[in-house]
Amino acid sequence: MTTREKGLWTIVIILTVSVAALGGFIMLRGLLKPGDVTKDDGDHTVAEMGQEGISEEQWIAELKKRYGATTLLQMLNRKVVEAEAGRLGIKVTQEDLQQVLKQDSKGYASDRAYFDEMQQQFGLNPDDLRNEAEYRIGLEKIATQGIQVQETEIDEYWKQHPEEFAVGKQIKLAAIYPTQAEEAERLLERVKQGESFDTLLQEHSSHLDGKDKSGQLGWVDEYDPFQPQEIMEAARELSSGDVAGPIAVNDGYAVIFVQDIRLEAPPNEQQIRQQIRRSLALAQAAPLEEVEKSLRDKYGVRILPGKDMPSISL
Template sequence: MTRQEKGLWVTVIVLTAGVLFMGSWILFSGVLSQDNNKSDLAPHVVASVHDRAITEEEWTSELKKRYGSEVLMTMMNRQVVELEAAAANIKVTPQEVDQELERMGHGYGSKERFLQEMEQQLGLTEELLKAETSYRLTLEKIATADVEIDDAEIDQYLQQYPDQFRPKKQLELSIIKVEQETEAEEVLDRLENGEVFADLAEEVSIDEYTRDQGGRLGLVEEDDPFQPETLMETALSLSKGDIAGPIPLDEGYGVVYVQDILIPEESDENLIRETVRKQLALEQSVSLSELEGQLRDKYGARIIAEPNNQ
């Protein structure tokens, strides 16, 4: 996994959890609100397996059992953050959300590519991503409202970490990994004869991480320390569309396919400084999860009864 992917997976996990919890809530809260009206009706069947029906009530019960407490906590967090933001006159604009998605998209080459990856890999639509991003930005603004970061601190940080915001070339790579050099030669021969790289990767690659994705490694930064040096040296010498090998790896040999090469634009200086300002401010504030707990206490949020299976 690349460095930027590792960073983004943290965000993805948070977003996915939020979507899961809120999605579960939407699914069963709408059903629960109609229970009284349906009490005298036959159970509504939502699915069936062979001759076994799954009713809406069973579905709701399972959702509550699995996700009920988490959904309630998410709902309470949303409400207390909304109350605190209103009290402090804190707002997050659509432009700020778009700007944050642009920043998150840098690890994928572009915002559009990032959104596409999130929907294809995790089923997260742009609408859901925007909702979660807006919530996180609001929480961050609340956390840092009383933290002052001056320009000298930002200058010192940028001097200390000069390469952190330097745009880096990214390569979209796929790989087929085999045990023997002769096997890699055979792979190259089959590719030259017109076989599709992705199909061949699924058939012969021994790399469990990429095999089921047709050998796809994804976007890799030019200095990614998590990829074999021999692989990166070869890939950086190639052009878009090139295939090369055999490449000696720590275990086995590889054939690499450079699907695309992205040369990023220079980052906006003002955006860099604001990113550093927020990062330094968050380091001096309470954690976001701790802040949520403080706000729940402040506004008297509590679970009166644990969700049950009824």
């Protein structure tokens, strides 16, 4: 996945989390029994600290304030995209889903590792991720409807951008982030003298202040945009078992250890051509946000007045 694609996927994750967050309280509210609500004010206490409580209305108001506009807009977008896909006869195939999920999970040890990370970091299960991928695919197919990409265009793009389809590699990294260059030099020297990097890592982590990010970074893509560029530039030049440092990063330094390296399985020619076709078609299409807005206009979406309704520009 490119840096741009990862950035877009981050936005999608945020949207999905907000939908899940607000959808969660809607579901919970629907499951409340009539007896759960007090007769005095129609409110319900959902949490307590000593004699103080947080009411359901307070909870809902906070969720609406934080996620209401984003969630409502995304729910409306899903409705209009589903309607337009049905009108055009657009189908999202299992092959479409597998290809997109494979791109999304690139840089992880396995599909399972990707799903586990999304569950741990964002609370999204595999069904949530598949549903989000299905929405993205449907929206892209609507946006590129009628756009023709010639085989010669695919050939030319492949010829001009061979690096995008070269067999990449993943690096299993560990790092220590000392604040002083002298300390980094001492750590590097101890490794060169035969000490285990894991031992130094444990020793260093025993007195962290909570802001230190030293530790096992795990498997990362060689061009992972979420790791400091200086670290990845150094790591790409190392072999398995090598250490490097001190590397100047942010307001300190890093000493890194390459635990292992593995090459990614190359995609076949059909997959590459399909990926290029999709990218070239999207490049000619209107931005997806504009497509969503045009569909909302087409299907007459409007926000009905009501208490605490979020302000949304449709």
